[in-house]
Amino acid sequence: MATRSDSGVLGSRVDVAGLSKHFGSVVAVDDLTFTVDPGRVTGFLGPNGSGKTTTLRCLLGLVEPTTGTATIGAQRYHDIAHPARVVGAALEATGFHPGRTARNHLRVLALAGGIEESRADATLDLVGLADSARRSVGGFSLGMRQRLQLAAALLGDPGVLLLDEPANGLDPEGIAWLRGFLRYLASQGRTILISSHVLSEVEQTVDDVVIIARGRLVRACPLSDITDHGQRLVVRTPQTEELIAALAQQVPQARVSRQDDGSLLIEDVDSPSVGRAALDAHIELHELRPATSDLEQVFLSLTGGAQ
Known part of the structure; x- marks a missing residue:
């Protein structure tokens, strides 16, 4: 299911249904089911090792589920015709060639994804790295790498964003910027799923929460169900x-x-x-x-x- 906002962005629902992933005798994800709706920021929360990253990797086709499904707009990632224009992901701020400039890094990704090169400068501007476009990535701080990873996720102007610990390495000013930026992207109709263990920050950012432990779902609800208690x-x-x-x-x-x-x-x-x-x-x-x-x-x- 996809929803087009007034701004023209097409956000697709993310569905995880009966998802399990075993690595040998280790059960990383255990019969996990939840949905993420367009136009909302959903926090994907759990202790370290609870299965968050494995779930995101299943959604992105990087890991094959043992059982169950993980789909975006009712399609598996590998079945999406132009995935970079449908879903953007930032799993970790690594994998950058240290000798490449930020602009060239994004241009290479754009070329590989069939995306116009002009999007490189557009996304650098979006994430506040326009002044660093000609700098080598090897000299970037962790926070700058996080912003560059987010720019890469936005290259295809996708309606779905899957972000793993996006606030990691950001200073307080950067975290405040990220909070507003994610809210802005959701207001355009995008579907946003962010994993995090910085719970105080998530509480100021998300509309919904999905909480897992030991690979299993323990709570999925609007944030207001947790924080609003009446009298x-x-x-x-x-x-x-x-x-x-x-x-x-x-x-x-x-x-x-x-x-x-x-x-x-x-x-x-x-x-x-x-x-x-x-x-x-x-x-x-x-x-x-x-x-x-x-x-x-x-x-x-x-x-x-x-x-």
């Missing part, structure tokens, strides 16, 4: 027992749980109700704020704490 409050008070008793009497629907840091997590009640209960019982509150369960907390709980 959940964190409360700190030196009179914990008194507040629990007051809430039980005045707002019996409230669910209260003690946290390891000494605070209380109060659910299913709004902050004015908690404040009134504390005031009526002459209880001093040191903190009363909305609680958020961020992506990292959920990730650690689902994957057993490994990263």
